[in-house]
Amino acid sequence: MKNHSSFLRKYTVALTVLVLVLIFTFTSCQAKTTELEKFLNRIEIQYEQISIELGTAYWNFYSGEGDADLVTPKNKYYTLLINDTLNNYIDTWYPKRSEISDTILRRRIEVWHNTLLSAKVEYNAEVMKLRNELEEMLKVTDENNNKTDNFSGKMLLLIQLRNKKAQELGFENYVHLSFENNGLGYKWFTSFVENLDKATLEPYKALVEKAKTEKQITQFDQRSAFQFVGMFYANNTPPEPEKRNIDLVKESLANIGIDYTNLPSKLVEKQLPEGVGGQGIMLNIPYDFRAVMTLGMDISVWMHEMGHGLHGLYNSINSPILEGYEWIPGNSTPAFSEGMAETSAGFTQNTEWLKKYTSLTEEDIQNREEIINTYAPAFIRYHLSNFMKEMELYLNPDKSYEEIQKDVARKYMLIETDDIRTQELKNIIYVSYPLYLQNYLIADIIAGQVHQAMEEKFGTDYAFNKETGNYLQQFYKGGEYFTWQQRMVNGTGKELDVNAYLKRYNIK
Ligand SMILES: [Zn+2]
Helix, strand or coil: CHHHHHHHHHHHHHHHHHHHHHHHHHHHHHHHHHHHHHHHHHHHHHHHHHHHHHHHHHHHHHHCCCCCCCHHHHHHHHHHHCCHHHHHHHHHHCCCHHHCCCHHHHHHHHHHHHHHHHHHHHCCHHHHHHHHHHHHHHCCCCCCCCCCCCHHHHHHHHHHHHHHHHHHCCCCCHHHHHHHHCCCCHHHHHHHHHHHHHHHHHHHHHHHHHHHHHHCCCCCCHHHHHHHHHHHHHHHCCCCCCCCHHHHHHHHHHHCCCCHHHCCEEEEECCCCCCCCEEEEEEECCCEEEEEECCCCCHHHHHHHHHHHHHHHCCCCCCHHHHCCCCCHHHCCHHHHHHHHHHHHHHHHCHHHHHHHCCCCHHHHHHHHHHHHHHHHHHHHHHHHHHHHHHHHHHCCCCCHHHHHHHHHHHHHCCCCCCCCCCCCCCHHHHHCCCCCHHHHHHHHHHHHHHHHHHHHHCCCHHHCCCHHHHHHHHHCCHHHCCHHHHHHHHHCCCCCHHHHHHHCCCC
């Protein structure tokens, strides 16, 4: 008995000590996180202020509405992002973030971690200087007297520099760092590319053989490949509707219960740098969206840019870093942002929408769908070749861009002739949005999946259901608080479903 009671006493003392230690640890952890939170709140106010300044400068850069001073806000970002206290906080808390019970604070640390990592490359003084110089060369000016001498040489230098900085940070090269940070993951991405390559190869080969027979040619050429892709786009783009683009944007939104006139949004038309169809910018999330479309763009481009607007304007998360400004690659998930833009553009491919706003009949629409399915393997492989040719520049720095383009054309488009037309390296997207192009293919998959979910929820008339807009808002409101995979699951019940995508085009 005695022994027993002594044991019990010792046990009680031990237990009390343990509880005290736990309470102490908990309160001290809480005190530290409160301090962290206060610090981040302060930094994020500054971060947002600079983001707004840079967004305004980029707006001027594309729209030509005012003087585009990209350098001053970028320098301010630089000063903010190399702040030792900020970096120390994030370096300390990121590995033990699972201890933080406040899930918003935990997510802020994750997104800050990604943002700081990519800033170490993109906002490195050397990279920034070169990038500024290249952007200046491509700026839209009234005089159109941009000096673009040796653009390619400087672009190659920028690629080398990005690789070098990534290696200094412990990555194999810039591709690995970038995919670590863009929400996709390099491993996921390579298997995604392999999967699509494999699934589309046989149907694409069949198209190639058919074209060769019909044209009586022995070697498949680039012109024929472009014709395939052209057929896809011609049938996937709505014929010119009667209404003006801006009015049709307003009406399409009104149809799903979104009142455009209440949105702080502005859409304009102006000549843009080569290769850019439209540029939508959230200057201030969620209060100020503007987009500029280059001349002669069809309604799907307008709806795409408006989709970027909806994504930002319905963001209601109360933390600037989770609002997802696009100016530092690690801060947002561009594949998902493009997915939201394409979801909006997707209304212009909807059967009921086409019947109402274009001259197409039900039968025309069905015929178009058949053609789209026929040429979808070419469309997918065209996308693969398009982003792989940029990626190869980083993965194989010893290969010339010309050589890369030819190899990629042979591998993905199955070009058999030696006569392969190549392009110059001069591309604003390579400068300002490195390794971005895969997002457009992923966007097509996301949009298809969301439209499928809307049809299941609201029926075939969902493009004219006032509840549809409400449904879409769930994708927008949390910003970067949820990962993009979580957002897909929350909205459509599953993560990105590539097999369903292939089935939609009758590929699998
Ligand atoms: Zn876009």
